[in-house]
Amino acid sequence: MKNKILLLIAAFAAIFNIQAQSADDTKVILITLDGFRWQELFTGADSLLVGNKDYVHEVDMLKEAFWKDTPAERRVALMPFFWNQVEKMGQIHGNRNLGSKVNLTNSMWFSYPGYNEILTGTADDARIRSNDKMQNPNTTILERFNNTSEGKGKVAAFGSWDVFPFIVNEKRSGVPVNAGFEVATGDLTEKEQFLNELQDQIPSPWGSVRLDAFTHHYALEHMKKEHPKLVFISYGETDDFAHDGDYQAYLKSAHNTDALIKDLWEFTQQDDYYKDQTVFMITTDHGRGTQPLDTWRGHGRDVKGAGQVWFVTFGKDVEAMGEVKQDEQLYSNQFAPTILKILGQPIPKEIKGTPLK
Ligand SMILES: [Zn+2]
8 A cells, every 4th residue: 555655656746747847848939120110010011111212222023022902911921921820829919000019118219228128127228328339237038047057058149230249248148149240169060161151251231230141040050959948039130221221121131031930930840859849939129210201210219119019929838819909018028037937937026027928
């Protein structure tokens, strides 16, 4: 009898242990599209910009690709992965036309303060007031997770913008960051060697931001090789093409990024480590203007609407709500604590945002 009870206890312990392990096995991929407006995400190409010769070189070509009769068709044309697949399996928040709102809580409405808020869960208007290459005094969730036994060496960040090593405070946090024009280092795969070569040979239009294909493939190769549990990937082209006033390139870049995210999703679903265990969370660091029309190029506290953002999530245990069509108010400081919760980590008191359900 005593033996039987012991056996039963052992069996229960084994079951609970398996359950605990599977909860701890969740992986998170956090992705940002720099300065991509909710307006294009939810309604596709903008009628005031798509045929506007001030912002588009090849109007016919752009309209052929992205102009359709209705906003619903236009958004599918622009972001087919989001609107054909993610809408069925996940959640798309931020369509203000339907009452779903997502806002920044920082009042700066440009990149460093936006990424600081997304990655730490707390806006810091007192200290994060420029895009200068300043070591972040705040602690990101990448650093927090890297400082736990489960997360040690299982975190990585990739960005197109060369300020990310500072935002993540790579030095202090020990989180590896590949950003700007950095190459892959260490024991390189053939693809990484080729990417390193190409990055020199395909010049970026900008001084501090590389083309997103490099960021994407460095991240993907690292995931195949090292299997990090928490990955941050920041695509940057949309913001820079918008500042350039090039609406054609802005749309093509958004369309391409949609396909890159599909590529990541498909990789995770055929990889044993990530399959059915991975949550995707996608957002942007700030919005942009709409009126006057030229403010679509800019953002910052003087640009009306630049604090309006959006949020997309899908993957393990994410309820399939589709496009959210009811009144709600989410904030960008909620993503960091939500990720800690998903990873089974405590949420420190200094984090201002509250986790999403
Ligand atoms: Zn910008």
